[in-house]
Amino acid sequence: MKLMTLFTISGLLCLVLVFNYASAFYSDQAAKQEGQQEALMEVAESDESDLPEQQQDLAEEFSLLDSSAKEAQATEEAGIVPATLEIPAIDVTAPVETVGVLENGQMGVPAETKNVGWFEPGFRPGTKGNAVLAGHVDSKTGPAVFYHLEDLQPGDEIVVNNENGESLTFTVQDLTSYPRNEAPIEEIFGNTDGRYLNLITCVGTFDQSAGTHDKRLVVRAELNEESAEPDTEPPAAPENVEISGNFVTWHAVRDENIAGYRVYRSEDDGEFEHVASISEHERKTYTDEEATEHRYYITAVNLAGQESEPSEIAGD
Amino acid sequence: MKRKHAGKKLLAVVMSFALFFPLAQPVLANEESSADTPAAELRSNLDHLLSEHFVLAAISMMTAYDEAGSAESVREQLEQNAQDMTPAIASIYGEENAAEFERIFTEHNTYTDDIVTAAQEDDAAMREEAEAQLDAFVDELAAFLTTATEGNLPEEAAAEAIMLHEEQVLMFFDHYVAGEYQEAYQAFRDGIAHMHMVSKALSTAITTQMPEEFDHTRADTPAADLRSNLNQLAAEHFALGSLGMLKGSTQSADYDFITWAEDQNTKDFKAAIASIYGEEPAAAFQEVWQTDHISAEADLVTATLEEDEEGIQEAKDRLLSTFPADMGAFLAFATDGIISEEAAVESLMTHEQQKIDTFDAYVAGDFQASFKTFREGYEFMYGVGKTLSGAIVTQMPGEFQGEVTMPEEMPKTGLGGMSETSNVPMMTWAVVGSFIFVAGASLFLIYRKTHERE
Structure with a gap:
């Protein structure tokens, strides 16, 4: 009898706990959906602790400025910052502006109806995730940049170029229209294992009272395998390593993915030892009072953690 | 080595001439040096x-x-x-x-x-x-x-x-x-x-x-050359130092090459000091120049980029007190106190403050103030050139005497009225010549005698 009571009480207790846990879980989920946009922002600004291990070591060794830290976060493939968009099938060539999140939580739109807006807080085209570009279907007076977007067919190509002329090509997978308040935000903006580019514009009928069209068209395109440019090459070795007074200097390696440089110094036994790491944004100089008594070589390290071949050795 | 030897030979020749024709000191020598x-x-x-x-x-x-x-x-x-x-x-x-x-x-x-x-x-x-x-x-x-x-x-x-x-x-x-x-x-x-x-x-x-x-x-005297040379090195240092800091703050692609040029300027500065004071003081100069000066400026840029307030303060302290103290002591020592340590320290602090002000205004986006200070800092270096050259020339006037103006021929200081014949000069040379011959012969004899004794 006593045992029965004990089981009943503990059973009830378990139920209460489960209920508490579940309700917490569900309210979490609800909050997540409400705060989808904020969550998106956080993805873009995630801190070092979210970086893979190698990246974390790198961040400890070199101080990475905001811009380079963001690049590091993009890990294996940095993706590109889009500057222009080309869709040959519907004869579109358009400049890309960056847009963010409006105060009311909506994704911003490009200021010019001939431009396309890249959702900058989200993913870069080419990275793992959903990169998003939006364009107007029409202006107050006529067609705009994405007027013919709905004519696209699976298999059509979309090309994104950055300022330096590097480009990535995506292939259209499918076209889906959603009522304007029922679009699956997570599927369009969120994390995914694929490398997707989603183009958004308005379709359907214009709702005068809401001041907008009643539907949104999403064109989902996937990165073409062959155009992916993984950053697997280690950087070139630094050149012009020189000792002058108590300075060891070298020329920077002009590659945008450099995290910094390692300085190796010869010790008494003739072996070289890693004595310093100099970050990319610093003066490319190692100050050593005994510089003239040692020999040195320098290596460059990229954001993927790859180290270059040693430079030529400087010193007598 | 060969050149030095030739120089010594030449000096010997000039000296022997001076014995015969003592040269008048050029009137302007002091002023020109x-x-x-x-x-x-x-x-x-x-x-x-x-x-x-x-x-x-x-x-x-x-x-x-x-x-x-x-x-x-x-x-x-x-x-x-x-x-x-x-x-x-x-x-x-x-x-x-x-x-x-x-x-x-x-x-x-x-x-x-x-x-x-x-x-x-x-x-x-x-x-x-x-x-x-x-x-x-x-x-x-x-x-x-x-x-x-x-x-x-x-x-x-x-x-x-x-x-x-x-x-x-x-x-x-x-x-x-x-x-x-x-x-x-x-x-x-x-x-x-x-x-x-x-x-x-x-x-x-x-x-x-x-x-x-x-x-x-x-x-175009050697003293004016020295002043101009120091002007150039100091002004170039300021221009490259400041521009480098500005370009570092924007992480421009040319930053690393401005610092390269700055290092070339350091080498030239060191060579100039070496030509005046020798290699060892020049090496000491370079060490002071680089340690809490060039590298502290770079550290100020880095700390600013990293928004590291402590690092910024540390770099500014090195620039405004450590470097002026060390370089001030060096200059006072090198010039035998002709440049007072106190004046040197003050002037170096002004120089560093101008660089920092140029940089801070630029980082704050006040480009007008930045480049106005840039010009003041650039001009200030010509005062440095003046002080430094003035002290060096005062310290070693002989080095900056310049070429002494000499006529190509001796003056015709006689009209011949007292001379019997026009052959007198020839006679004089004959006398001098025989004197030299006699002297040479005696030297030869002395030489032979000493060697015979051996």
């Missing part, structure tokens, strides 16, 4: 204004091409530099000539605008036209200078010098645009150096033309 003469002052002023023109013209074209926020402020200072030349010219050649100079000079600053636009728009025709305008400017200014100096500055030489200056500006700009930064900053250094040559030629022409205005002092 000063680095602070009216002529040296003129040269130094021209050093300053002309090289500053080059520096600002180069930075102006670069910032205009980059459409940098600072472009307009740099341009203003470039124009201010041109306006500052007018009173300098007026004091020598009068208001009317100065106005004409200003017209020619100010116009040429606008041709470079077209060069920039041509590069931005890849417009070869526009570039060609701008270059033609620059050619015309070179001829016009050369003609003006030749007329003004009454031919003391020959037109061809003037045109060549101005043309080289324009070429260096374009070389800097073109390499910069092409992303060839080492070449660009080599041209930047060459351009500064060349302006100090132009000022030498110009000041020498002016002082030759109107010696009385300059107390008969010369602009």
